[in-house]
Amino acid sequence: MTEPIDIAGGGLDSCSEGVTRQGMYEPCEATAVAVRLDPEEHTPYPVCARHARGEMVPLHDVLQPAVQDVDTLRKLRAAHAEWQRTGDLYEFVRASTTLLGT
Structure with a gap:
């Protein structure tokens, strides 16, 4: 069971x-x-x-989307920190939309 x-x-x-x-x-x-x-x-x-x-699915395939989400979140946090450091809102919005694909 x-x-x-x-x-x-x-x-x-x-x-x-x-x-x-x-x-x-x-x-x-x-x-x-x-x-x-x-x-x-x-x-x-x-x-x-x-x-x-x-019927199975390799763990790598199951976990890969979560790993990609964590990587994207880290990049967004880095872009946010850079915006706070430089005050360049345009660059933060550009980086964010590029990372999120929007």
């Missing part, structure tokens, strides 16, 4: 699979390397290399 996770909420560090032996559930808890889609509920959950089967 697996426990679905909220990808945006984190919790991707260890495998969610496990085994029941003599009525006792033992979680795998190995390092997660992929996100598997539950075939019944269609919800994602992290799995280790041993449990990686079925």
Whole structure:
């Protein structure tokens, strides 16, 4: 039995699979390397290399948008700091719109 996770909420560090032996559930808890889609509920959950089967998505693909968002946020903060230092509002707006693609 697996426990679905909220990808945006984190919790991707260890495998969610496990085994029941003599009525006792033992979680795998190995390092997660992929996100598997539950075939019944269609919800994602992290799995280790041993449990990686079925419909999966590499963790890199799941996390890449978040990494890009953090990188963009850092660039926006740097542009804001530069605007505060120089007072050049035009340059800050230009840099911001370029970073955000607007």
